[in-house]
Every structure is written in C-alpha cells, then in structure tokens.
Amino acid sequence: MTDPVLFTQGLCKSFGALRVTNNLDLRIEAGARHALIGPNGAGKSTLVNLLTGVLKPSSGRVWLNGEDITRLPAAERVWKGLSRTFQVSTIFPRLTAFEAVVLAVCRRERLLRNPSRLLSGCKPQAEEAWDFLGRFGLTGVADRQMGELAYGQQRLTEIVLALAARPKVLLLDEPAAGVPAQDSEALFSAIENLPRDVAVLFIEHDMELVFRFAEKITVLVAGESFREGVPAEIASDPDVRRVYLGDEDDE
Numbered sequence: 001m002t003d004p005v006l007f008t009q010g011l012c013k014s015f016g017a018l019r020v021t022n023n024l025d026l027r028i029e030a031g032a033r034h035a036l037i038g039p040n041g042a043g044k045s046t047l048v049n050l051l052t053g054v055l056k057p058s059s060g061r062v063w064l065n066g067e068d069i070t071r072l073p074a075a076e077r078v079w080k081g082l083s084r085t086f087q088v089s090t091i092f093p094r095l096t097a098f099e100a101v102v103l104a105v106c107r108r109e110r111l112l113r114n115p116s117r118l119l120s121g122c123k124p125q126a127e128e129a130w131d132f133l134g135r136f137g138l139t140g141v142a143d144r145q146m147g148e149l150a151y152g153q154q155r156l157t158e159i160v161l162a163l164a165a166r167p168k169v170l171l172l173d174e175p176a177a178g179v180p181a182q183d184s185e186a187l188f189s190a191i192e193n194l195p196r197d198v199a200v201l202f203i204e205h206d207m208e209l210v211f212r213f214a215e216k217i218t219v220l221v222a223g224e225s226f227r228e229g230v231p232a233e234i235a236s237d238p239d240v241r242r243v244y245l246g247d248e249d250d251e
C-alpha cells in the first residue's frame with residue numbers, strides 16, 4: 001500500500017449530543033479517484049468540512065502530505081494543497097470565467113497582496129488561466145459572466161478555480177448536484193481526466209456516476225466507515241445494499 005496523501009486518525013465530531021463523525025480513519029491515496037457515499041445525514045459534508053478546516057474536530061487528527069494539519073485554518077490548508085468545491089455553487093456571478101480563473105492563479109502566486117508585482121504584469125498567469133479553461137473546454141465561454149453560464153459550466157468552472165490552487169487533493173461535494181443528466185456525464189469525464197498528481201475525493205448520490213468514475217468507495221453510515229472497497233466489492237456487498245443501495249431483489 002502506498003502512503004496516503006490525506007488521512008484521518010480517530011476523527012470525531014459532535015454537535016451537542018449528536019455524534020456526526022465517529023472514530024473515522026480515512027485514507028486517500030495519491031492520485032485516487034475516491035467516492036464517499038452514504039445515506040442522507042451520514043456525515044459526508046461534515047467530514048469534508050473537517051478535512052478542509054471549516055469545522056474543528058471534537059477529537060482525532062487530519063494529516064496532509066505527512067503533516068499534521070488538524071489545527072491549521074482553512075486558508076492555510078489550501079496553501080498546503082487541499083482544495084474543495086461546495087455542494088451549492090459559490091461562483092462570483094458577475095465575473096467572467098476568465099477573470100475568475102486569472103484571479104485564482106494570481107492568488108495562488110500571492111500576487112493579489114503584492115500590488116507592485118501585479119502591476120508589473122501578469123501575462124504568465126493570464127496564459128495559465130487560458131490554458132486551464134482550454135483543458136476543460138471552457139474557452140468558448142471565457143468572456144461570459146459566470147452567472148450566465150449553463151449550470152454544468154458553472155460547476156466545471158468551480159473545479160477549474162479549485163485546481164488553479166494546484167492542489168494535491170481536491171474535495172468535491174456533490175459536483176453534479178443540480179446539473180442536468182446529459183451534462184453531469186461530461187462533468188465527471190472532466191474529473192476523471194484530471195491530472196494524476198491530484199487525488200480526488202468526491203461525494204455523490206448518483207450511483208451510476210459513482211460506480212463508473214470511482215476507483216475506491218467509502219460507505220459512510222452514521223459517521224462511521226461502514227465499508228470500503230473497489231466498486232465491484234461495494235456493489236455486491238449485501239450489507240451495503242441493505243443500508244444504502246437498496247436490494248432490487250426485494251422490490
């Protein structure tokens with residue numbers, strides 16, 4: 001087994017008396033295409049929030065690239081290589097796709113807080129932004145305000161914005177939520193084709209997409225890792241079918 005790029009040790013989170021994350025040891029391998037599935041309220045978004053530093057764990061640890069990041073604030077974790085998208089689109093609707101990606105690249109290079117460097121020109125950053133948009137088939141809409149893009153294109157642009165930080169791990173919280181079926185396929189193909197030096201952990205409710213695009217699946221139930229395995233193992237596991245997938249034979 002290779003060293004994981006991101007892992008948790010005994011991670012716990014409670015809201016009052018409600019334990020939402022329960023002693024979780026999760027391993028994300030470098031370059032993984034790893035899906036996190038489970039019933040509503042299983043604690044999937046909470047886990048992503050714990051990984052990214054939006055929430056503080058009640059106990060346990062989070063490691064990124066061999067470094068204990070448990071106490072690091074969210075913004076610091078982005079610098080260390082952990083990027084995310086949210087369940088609900090968080091774009092700036094009046095920026096064009098190109099403007100937004102240029103800003104994201106400049107932010108990564110810490111140019112936004114360095115006006116003299118910024119003023120001396122940011123051609124390489126603009127070229128990189130253009131290249132990013134090209135890789136995701138978005139140059140045709142680069143000059144359109146993001147609020148006017150089709151929803152699937154907005155979600156894709158969000159992934160580009162997260163990638164502009166050059167993450168080691170990309171966390172996608174229901175990237176295809178609200179995207180029409182014909183576009184979610186293209187969205188997941190783009191995710192599948194992300195560079196292999198980026199590990200992807202994605203939450204998804206559409207099992208067809210999960211079983212097509214994930215190489216490893218963790219089933220979360222009541223905040224615990226209920227099962228973990230490759231798609232074929234998860235699909236044929238009778239307990240997983242009982243608690244989450246639903247047994248078609250019973251219908």
Ligand SMILES: Nc1ncnc2c1ncn2[C@@H]1O[C@H](COP(=O)(O)OP(=O)(O)OP(=O)(O)O)[C@@H](O)[C@H]1O
Nearest residue numbers: 015016018020038039040041042043044045046047
């Ligand atoms: N800030 C909070 N305060 C109190 N309870 C919370 C908070 N955030 C989440 N919860 C509760 O924690 C549980 C897990 O929520 P979470 O959103 O992580 O689940 P999920 O698996 O992502 O669900 P879904 O698939 O519906 O998005 C739920 O019972 C939810 O009501």
